[in-house]
Structure formats: structure tokens, C-alpha cells
Amino acid sequence: xxxxxxxxxxxxxxxxxxxxxxxxxxxxxxxxxxxxxxxxxxxxxxxxxxxxxxxxxxxxxxxxxxxxxxxxxxxxxxxxxxxxxxxxxxxxxxxxxxxxxxxxxxxxxxxxxxxxxxxxxxxxxxxxxxxxxxxxxxxxxxxxxxxxxxxxxxxxxxxxxxxxxxxxxxxxxxxxxxxxxxxxxxxxxxxxxxxx
Numbered sequence: 001x002x003x004x005x006x007x008x009x010x011x012x013x014x015x016x017x018x019x020x021x022x023x024x025x026x027x028x029x030x031x032x033x034x035x036x037x038x039x040x041x042x043x044x045x046x047x048x049x050x051x052x053x054x055x056x057x058x059x060x061x062x063x064x065x066x067x068x069x070x071x072x073x074x075x076x077x078x079x080x081x082x083x084x085x086x087x088x089x090x091x092x093x094x095x096x097x098x099x100x101x102x103x104x105x106x107x108x109x110x111x112x113x114x115x116x117x118x119x120x121x122x123x124x125x126x127x128x129x130x131x132x133x134x135x136x137x138x139x140x141x142x143x144x145x146x147x148x149x150x151x152x153x154x155x156x157x158x159x160x161x162x163x164x165x166x167x168x169x170x171x172x173x174x175x176x177x178x179x180x181x182x183x184x185x186x187x188x189x190x191x192x193x194x195x196x
Contacts, residue, residue, distance in 0.1 A: 045179060046191055048132045053175040053193035056122045056138075060087055060173070061195065063114045068173060068196060080157045080171065082106045083115060087173075090119040091140040098153045126177065133179040141174040143194060148174070172196045 061068070069078040085102030096102060106112055126136045142149045144157065149171065157171035176192040 042181065042189075045133060045181070045189065049136075049177040049179065049189075049191040050193065052122070052125055052133075052138070053177055053191060055125075056118065056140075056175050057173070057193055057195050059118045059121075060084075060115075063111055063118065069170065077158050077160045078170065080154045082154075083108075083111045084173070085154060086112060086115045087119065087140055088142055090115065091122070091138075096142065096154050097151055102154045133177065135180040136177060137179075138175065138177045141176055141192075143172045143174050145169050170196060 064081045064083055068081055068084045070081050071077075072079050080096075080102070082102045082105035085096055085099040086106055088096055089099040089103050103112075122138060126133060126138050142152075142157075144152060149156075159170045172194050173196070174192050174194045176190060178188055178190040180186070181189050
């Protein structure tokens with residue numbers, strides 16, 4: 001009587017199927033790694049832009065005595081610090097209509113010198129960071145009621161905390177940075193930092 005021969009091992013078809021499954025798995029891992037690297041790059045760009053915006057706002061805040069407003073005791077009202085108008089004159093597309101007049105009220109020449117240095121430094125930072133923030137640009141915006149203000153005077157930003165005073169929302173400043181993500185098809189990215 002003939003005994004059937006038992007074959008041990010894998011069939012060729014089984015081997016091909018396992019190679020295809022492993023290949024798809026490796027492709028998926030490769031795509032996942034690529035996406036993770038792109039997300040890491042995007043996070044790095046956002047962190048760098050955020051650092052630039054906060055650094056400029058802190059320099060500006062330091063130059064204005066930690067407040068973009070000063071209190072006018074004669075009229076019991078908070079008014080926009082004149083040096084803020086100088087910053088807006090130097091670095092804003094949407095600034096006060098009376099910014100030159102307000103900037104001329106700055107009597108402390110060191111404040112004006114510091115303001116000029118701050119604006120030049122920020123422009124230089126963004127220019128030097130072209131490797132970090134490709135095609136980077138920046139702007140200082142004046143916000144009123146949460147929107148970029150245009151065609152207003154410094155008096156429009158005045159406000160009072162006295163009872164019975166007209167409710168006026170104080171203005172705030174926004175440092176906005178934009179850049180092009182590393183992929184050509186990626187949209188222009190931006191980040192902003194708003195402060196009072």
C-alpha cells in the first residue's frame with residue numbers, strides 16, 4: 001500500500017500573500033512617519049512664530065511701562081499711551097489717523113529710540129528667520145471691539161471705569177505673523193498674539 005507523502009512548509013501562494021501584506025504594512029508605516037514629520041514641522045513653525053509675537057509684545061509692553069494705556073487724572077479716563085501711536089506709525093497697515101500727532105507727544109526720547117529698535121529688531125528677526133518662517137511677514141494691528149480698526153483716532157480708544165461713564169471697550173494690540181508652509185500646496189499660515 002502506498003503512503004501519501006506529506007509536504008511540509010509554505011506554499012508559494014501563501015508566501016506571496018504574506019509578502020504583500022507585509023509590504024502594505026510597511027507602506028502605511030512610511031506614510032504615517034511622513035505625516036508625523038510634517039506635523040512636527042508645522043508645530044515648530046507655529047512655536048517659532050508664537051515666540052516672535054510674544055517677544056515683540058513683551059518688548060513693547062516694557063517700553064510702555066507695562067501698559068498701553070495711561071490714566072489721565074484730569075479727565076478720569078484711560079488714554080492710549082502716545083508711544084503706542086509711534087509703534088503703530090512704524091509697523092502698522094491699519095493705524096490711527098492721528099498717529100503722527102500722538103507720536104509727537106512722546107517727550108521721552110529713549111522711548112522713541114527703543115520703539116525704533118524694537119520695530120527694526122522684529123523686522124530683522126522675521127527676515128533672518130526665513131529658514132524658520134518661509135516668506136514670513138509681520139504686522140502690528142490696532143483692534144477695537146475685536147476687529148482690526150481703521151480710520152479711528154486715539155480718542156476712540158479712550159475708556160473710563162467711573163460709574164456712569166459711557167461704556168467704551170478699550171482697544172488692544174495684535175502682533176500678527178504669516179508665513180508659507182513648507183509644502184507648495186499648503187495654504188499661508190498665520191498666528192497672532194493680542195494684548196492690552
